[in-house]
Amino acid sequence: MDDKSKKAIEIKNLNKTFKIDNGELTVLKDIDLSVKDGEFLSIVGSSGCGKSTLLRMIVGLDTDYSGGILSYENPIQGPAVDRGMIFQESRLFPWLTVEKNIAFGLSKKVSNSEKKELVHEQLELVGLSNFAKAYPDQLSGGMKQRISIARALINKPKILLLDEPFGALDAMTRINMQQEILKIWEKEKTTMILVTHDIDEAVYLGNRVVVLSSRPGRIKKIVPVELSRPRDRSGYDFTYIKGEIYDEFFTKVENPFSYNI
Template sequence: MTKPMSLKIENLTKHYSLPQGDLAVLTGVDLTVQPGEFISIVGASGCGKSTLLRLIGGLEQVSEGRILFDETPIQNPGLDRGIVFQESRLFPWFTIEENIAFGCRKNLVESEKQQIVQDHIKLVGLLGFEKAYPHQLSGGMQQRTAIARALVSRPQILLLDEPFGALDALTRIQMQQEILNIWQKEKITVILVTHDIDEAVFLGDRVLVMSNRPGTFKKTLSVPLARPRDRNSAAFLALRKKIYDEFFSKKKTGGRSR
């Protein structure tokens, strides 16, 4: 692997032009992500957290400010940034193996490609399902395939857009554990967008809380707990409550920020 690269977001603004005028989605977003860090971004739906991820992915253009990846502004999607969405977005006409191979970089020798694909099938625990079609697999297995597809090109950053949002609670917990294993094994930077507070605290080195419309980071919490984390420990619950309060209790009393 090449040397780790840092991601830097500076005073980012994103708005969409609508007939009724400009709609601000994100304002004044600043963030520096260290190589190998696991960042969780929590926010309510529609707060712009997915848009932020799409901007980092290069799928959309920033309105103001900039996103620097390895000192260069991001303009296009690239294999150095893998993305996994809430829907697996697997191609139904490809087998699991072919779907994962589709993520490979060009100009790989066939044997090399096969090896990489095989390694990643093993990594996400799908041995034996190589020849299956996506519709034959469960939602969790489909997401594993999508993760493998995003990883085969050996990206520097893995962007996860509510990847477990559509899974049942038990599968979700299992997948969280696995994404952690993958992160530790691959030494990759991960940015996870979620609305699940528990998931954000369980996974992230830092949890960024995003406010609503226009979205901006209103709070950053580091999670100083050693992994594997116990979801029922007092420290975990205290952190969880702190974030929970950001969204709920204070609205009732009318206050917004500290």
């Protein structure tokens, strides 16, 4: 099988229910989805539709569901080094330096010389080589998220899951971080799955955008984004695709300023 046709993730008839005091709450229903090897997939949906829950199941943090999730044809039964995850908060250890935060997730079997080389490689990748000895409270929000990305990539995962990773950043830093993650994706060829509330971000980054309905989350539509990179956010095609996704959430009003007098 050609590498480009490999399925990094295959989700089959996935359903997720939470136990609550007065019964059960269905969060995700009848999810069928395939993600190609090397693809950048965006997932959008309203709050509470199960987007983050879906990522937790793909990374292996939540295994209580019906249906199946395969990673390169193997059933996901728990966390593994071939799947990394970045959260909205940087989740760095404040008492550790940047280089030690990055190295934290490495196996104890890795030699000190190899560890040093891997950390240096990741610092170079995220452009923070000069901050190896700094502590998290000495870094900006964007720099902290770069460290989180480096820590998630140090084990060379095949799949990187991003759960609203830029949601807490200011607008300009967020745009810069979107460009940084694209550079990493293009260089490392890592399969990436992004959950976001930001439709502009989803279209700018994704090869496809999966639109989930409100709870229980179902796949309403999958929108291909067949635009060359770098993408022009102000261009007609970009705006058209954004509008196509907005239409899944909001009812069109043909003439909002017309009145019957």
